Amino acid sequence: MGDVMSKLFLFLLSALMLGGCAHPIMLSPDIAKIERSPDVAPIDKSVGYFMISGTRELQTTSSGGGGDMVSFYPYKDLETSFYKMLSNVFSKVSLLKSQNDNEAIDKYTVRLIVTPQISTSSSSSSLFTWPPTRFAVTLTCVFLDIHGKEIARKVVIGEGQAEFEEFKSDFSLSARRASLDAMKKMQELLLASQELRN
Amino acid sequence: MKVNGLLISFLITAVISGCSITAPQYSAAVTNAQSLRDSDIAEVRVGSFVPSGSAANNNTISLRGSSMTSPYGGSFSNYLAEAIKQELALAGKLKESADIEVSGVLLKNDIDVSGLSVGIGEIEARFIVKKNGISQYEAVKSVKTRFESSFVGAVAVPKGQQEYPNLVRTLVGELFQDPLFVKALKR
Numbered sequence: 264m265g266d267v268m269s270k271l272f273l274f275l276l277s278a279l280m281l282g283g284c285a286h287p288i289m290l291s292p293d294i295a296k297i298e299r300s301p302d303v304a305p306i307d308k309s310v311g312y313f314m315i316s317g318t319r320e321l322q323t324t325s326s327g328g329g330g331d332m333v334s335f336y337p338y339k340d341l342e343t344s345f346y347k348m349l350s351n352v353f354s355k356v357s358l359l360k361s362q363n364d365n366e367a368i369d370k371y372t373v374r375l376i377v378t379p380q381i382s383t384s385s386s387s388s389s390l391f392t393w394p395p396t397r398f399a400v401t402l403t404c405v406f407l408d409i410h411g412k413e414i415a416r417k418v419v420i421g422e423g424q425a426e427f428e429e430f431k432s433d434f435s436l437s438a439r440r441a442s443l444d445a446m447k448k449m450q451e452l453l454l455a456s457q458e459l460r461n
Numbered sequence: 462m463k464v465n466g467l468l469i470s471f472l473i474t475a476v477i478s479g480c481s482i483t484a485p486q487y488s489a490a491v492t493n494a495q496s497l498r499d500s501d502i503a504e505v506r507v508g509s510f511v512p513s514g515s516a517a518n519n520n521t522i523s524l525r526g527s528s529m530t531s532p533y534g535g536s537f538s539n540y541l542a543e544a545i546k547q548e549l550a551l552a553g554k555l556k557e558s559a560d561i562e563v564s565g566v567l568l569k570n571d572i573d574v575s576g577l578s579v580g581i582g583e584i585e586a587r588f589i590v591k592k593n594g595i596s597q598y599e600a601v602k603s604v605k606t607r608f609e610s611s612f613v614g615a616v617a618v619p620k621g622q623q624e625y626p627n628l629v630r631t632l633v634g635e636l637f638q639d640p641l642f643v644k645a646l647k648r
Contacts, residue, residue, distance in 0.1 A: 291488040346491045
């Protein structure tokens with residue numbers, strides 16, 4: 264009986280210590296690093312952005328190191344950097360409650376509506392530490408006119424890497440680097456887009 | 462095999478949770494920025510934020526044996542100053558030479574992840590607005606947040622670490638919703 268109890272205790276302890284833990288990380292990059300070159304003019308348009316209902320609360324789980332998983336909220340974590348990136352690209356950016364937020368569309372004279380789509384992947388080369396050493400953020404911007412017609416769709420992939428010596432005080436480092444890379448690439452792509460300037 | 466697994470687990474726990482960690486950098490809230498932009502406030506500069514008393518935990522916050530430090534000069538009162546700066550900058554209202562200044566005193570500052578399933582964040586600060594050196598506003602704001610935590614340290618410590626910017630954002634949001642504060646920032 265004692266042997267059975269010991270095995271049960273060991274099993275429960277192992278399950279608690281080893282199994283099923285998704286370690287939380289954050290994707291938010293340092294927005295001070297998302298700047299526009301003074302040589303490039305912003306697009307002179309008022310845009311409104313919205314997050315599809317429920318996406319801010321969407322929790323994603325993906326691979327970390329040592330067989331462990333990491334979890335995060337991609338839309339919530341990236342919203343401020345997304346707003347900052349758009350503010351660098353367009354002359355005015357406003358938050359809309361939804362695609363049909365006509366009150367805000369009128370108030371801010373919105374001409375373009377944009378919504379982000381985000382997907383991620385992660386992995387680690389480490390067997391002994393859980394933070395991911397490689398992270399990728401695929402960011403898609405879908406642009407609509409105020410009648411809901413899609414007028415442009417832009418996609419970038421941001422990549423980030425971090426090794427143990429770097430991430431030991433910031434477990435989210437590879438993810439935050441990937442997010443920053445995605446925002447910078449998207450900013451460059453949007454500023455170069457002639458169809459958004461027309 | 463199980464003993465090896467446990468040894469590896471303890472090693473991982475020791476490596477990840479026994480060291481010094483840094484609080485995530487602050488990330489301003491879009492709703493705050495839009496609210497400030499729309500409220501027609503003047504441009505503002507951010508003055509000094511200093512700690513007062515041991516409850517301010519200005520240098521480190523203890524999270525189950527890990528020491529969390531601030532990414533802004535190792536000072537959590539600097540963290541609060543940086544938060545206000547970022548909010549004003551995102552709203553386009555930050556200007557170094559402005560004649561209206563926001564400063565503050567950090568009074569309480571803690572993240573408690575000792576609970577088995579719930580963590581608690583608590584922060585309190587006095588905020589002061591001066592225009593050309595003359596006081597326009599002074600008030601103490603205090604907030605408490607609760608967040609999901611865990612028995613497992615390797616989950617609870619990062620959860621507590623990630624809660625810090627949310628705690629500060631909640632405090633700053635409370636300040637920005639005070640109509641007297643907003644009035645003091647107008648010309």
